[in-house]
């Protein structure tokens with residue numbers, strides 16, 4: 001009989017799950033020179049917002065040494081070698097040179113909330129104070145016609161230069177009438193197309209904006225879709241998760257400040273620095289997975305000993321994200337750390353495919369097809385198939401064991 005654990009292990013540990021983090025000396029030297037020129041160009045430009053980064057972090061009790069530690073961690077997160085650290089520090093102080101316009105569509109505002117929630121803010125959180133956030137209807141004081149005017153002015157003034165952050169899905173059913181904005185009743189779709197027209201790049205934040213998220217869950221009555229389904233002909237970056245991690249938002253902006261370009265993306269348009277590997281690859285419970293030690297039900301001996309949560313539904317092996325490294329809430333913890341499996345919130349269709357407390361065997365899995373980035377694609381297809389088979393075998397074995405014990409009881 002095939003050992004399902006061996007089969008699952010083989011697939012989950014294959015090399016293609018890891019992305020290439022070293023592009024060679026020539027590549028980094030060239031990028032370094034470009035970044036230096038970009039920084040010196042930005043230094044000559046006037047700040048769009050008169051707030052000094054160092055003053056802000058010092059006012060929160062973060063000293064220069066802590067800041068440099070953050071710089072070093074962020075440089076590594078962006079998959080850049082240590083020689084970039086001084087440039088990342090300078091870029092951080094220049095974040096107020098890049099205008100950001102943030103619009104909110106069909107969502108719960110959880111991504112905006114993730115930015116605000118910190119009680120002891122990290123440098124990532126504080127950067128949003130420094131950032132030239134030209135418009136954010138949830139956070140700003142202006143309302144009604146004043147807010148409309150502020151938005152129009154920002155888009156006009158920073159034509160071709162601003163990053164458009166989009167939070168929320170776009171309802172397309174019933175001619176988009178499920179979501180309208182402003183006195184004119186512009187639909188979310190029309191609003192997105194108008195706002196993105198003159199943006200330097202569009203950044204979809206959170207799983208609703210990237211893949212439709214919960215609004216798009218079956219039967220998707222509003223016909224919700226993500227930004228990349230609609231915005232064409234300009235760079236779109238997806239930062240999925242529910243909510244997106246502020247550190248990944250900062251990473252994308254910092255990369256743009258540093259290089260003038262968006263970071264390298266996978267075919268689902270997610271930055272590889274954050275979504276190039278799986279939660280499972282860096283999970284603190286991974287050794288238990290490899291050792292075949294699983295939580296079988298809540299509260300059992302495995303749960304008490306922090307064993308792997310796969311059999312109670314963890315979708316970490318199918319989910320590309322860096323939560324297991326950077327964590328949430330000021331880096332305090334993350335779902336698996338507190339004993340709850342990952343529900344795959346940064347993957348397309350996660351609510352229908354992954355968000356339940358059982359392994360994949362009974363799931364109606366739509367494997368990723370067409371244009372999926374090679375390593376992810378190769379890996380994803382193999383993984384989903386083998387996982388289904390592996391856990392299916394396990395389920396069959398469990399069912400047989402269950403039947404036997406029923407028989408024994410009857411006897």
Ligand code: SF4
Nearest residue numbers: 283286308309314316
């Ligand atoms: S808890 Fe989830 S992510 Fe962690 S090792 Fe187990 S299956 Fe992988």
Ligand code: SF4
Nearest residue numbers: 323342343344345346
């Ligand atoms: S652990 Fe999984 S469900 Fe939780 S935030 Fe990360 S990707 Fe989403």
